[in-house]
Amino acid sequence: MEHKVVDHLFRHHYGKMVAILTRFFGLSYIETIEDAVQDTFIKAASQWRTKIPDNPEGWLNRVAKNRTIDILRSIQAEKNRNLSITTGASSLQIDELFLDHEVADSQLRMIFVACHPSLHPSEQIAFALKTISGFSIKEIAAALLTKEETIAKRLLRARKTISDKNIQFQYPSPETVQERMARVMEVIYLTFNEGFHSTNKEKLIKEDLCGEAIRLCQLLLKKEQFRSGSLYALFALLCFHMSRLESKVSSDNQIVNLQHQDRTKWYFPLIKMGNSAMLKATEYENTSVYHFEAAIASEHLNAKTFKDTNWKNISYWYEQLYMFKPNMFTLLNHATVCLQLSDFEKTHQLLKRIDVAELGQRTYLYYGCYAEYYMKIGEKDLAISFLDKALAGTTNRLERDFLMGKKEGLI
Amino acid sequence: MKDFMMIFIGADYQELGLSPEQLQERMGKWFAWNEKMQKQGIVKSGDALMPQVKRVSGPNRTVTDAPLIEGKELIGGYYIVQAENAEAVVEIAKDYPDYDLDGTVEIREVMVFEQ
Helix, strand or coil, rough: CCCCCCCCCCHHHHHHHHHHHHHHHCCHHHHHHHHHHHHHHHHHHCCCCCCCCCCCCHHHHHHHHHHHHHHHHHHHHHCCCCCHHHHCHHHHHHHCCCCHHHHHEEEEEEEHHHCCCCHHHHHHHHHHHHCCCCCHHHHHHHHHCCCCHHHHHHHHHHHHHHHCCCCCCCCCHHHHHHHHHHHHHHHHHHHHHHHHHCCCCHHHHHHHHHHHHHHHHHHHHHCCCHCHHHHHHHHHHHHHHCCCHHECCCCCEEEEECCCCCCCCHHHHHHHHHHHHHHHHHCCCCCCCHHHHHHHHHHHHHHCCCCCCCCCHHHHHHHHHHCCCCHHHHHHHHHHHHHHHHHHHHHHHHHCCCHHHHHHHHHHHHHHHHHHHHHHHCCHHHHHHHHHHHHHCCCCCCHHHHHHHHHHCCC | EEEEEEEEECCHHHHHCCCHHHHHHHHHHHHHHHHHHHHHCEEEEEEEECCCCCCCCCCCEEEEECCCCHHHHHHEEEEEEEEEEEHHHHHHHHHCCCHHHCCCCEECCCCCCCC
16 A cells, blocks of 8 residues: 555644644634544545645645634634634734644643643543544543543543633643643653553554654653653653563563563664663753663663673662652562572562552562562472462463463472 | 446444544555556546535425434445446455445446437
């Protein structure tokens, strides 16, 4: 299939157009705007069947502009104002909004709306995917492994909150930028994780979610006032993780853990991009959880084989990370690293601090780690009983094979 | 060679709520199909139709804005192609991109009036 429309043009342009039109009309018209933009793409899908315009983006912009004027007319008619619209003046204003830097500006404003602290995190992700990334409700539901109804409700609540709280389509004030950025980064991070750690069978969906998170990060990095060490570190982290996405899923859709990944499949250009972002991050004074997570990811990527991993460095980074992110997963990961370092006492200490109830679906990793620990210190029976617990906790075939192999070695 | 009309019924993108990404994907498939037919030089004409319908019916010429039509019955477009016979058009129609959205292709020979 040869046609000269770049990948995801419609999806990405959807977000741009919604942002531009919202800038023009305000957030209270967002539903009308989204419908109008959707309409534009339906039109394009039919019209471009026989001939794709020489400049597809220009075509979309032009149609969007016309739609803007249409909407303006209908809004004014609705308000029953007698003000006649001087198409000349308003279209001049509209034209300015379609300049590249203004487009980016509008999209950034939309990111801050999506990540507004009045919205619940689950609503923030849904709203961002819909309004900025142009996902349909169905696609969001598939991506987040949630029902369509649930997503529709979240979007409804988000829109209601935006209107009830009269949230403005603006950047946060300079004194709140840092605080607001923290939330924005969290939403990006969560969106990425939804894709990266998803048990979703559709590889494309994972790529889409991760890709969108990276794109939003890039968008923010374009503006001086939003750049920070944390943002660069987050971007680096996402690049590092993304480079491994391909090797993380086996041909039969099983999650492959780090130890068993085919390292030749790691995507080098992304690693390079991550490295330079990391370098940028060091130019700023602040440190964040993203710094340490990126440092850990980077250590893994630097190792040619699993055996070559610099566990000592990683252990140090986990130590640091725990100060920013004192949760059970940090402890568990750190324990696994200490095991690699044959620091059994520390492993045990860390494992003892873990509250199993908080590990959720990853509890089997905890049992697996315990089993390995008992194996290493020669407590065969205990090791076997923990392997059984781990086996009971996962359906992942590769993980099960791995655990079974261990168990057979002990019997 | 005879003229045949391929009428596309159903698979109304608007009603199906396709996402921008899906719309782009569909567009690409239609474009590829059109290009294939153009290369074979068999296309005489073709258009996509807007989904809004006005119906005039009955002796009183009653006009209805027919939202009564369900999306799956809506005609979305047509092509007129040249082919040896209906069987050949059936082959051509196999590339129609929207079968997975419950779309249908109806093939009708264009009547030629004797001079």
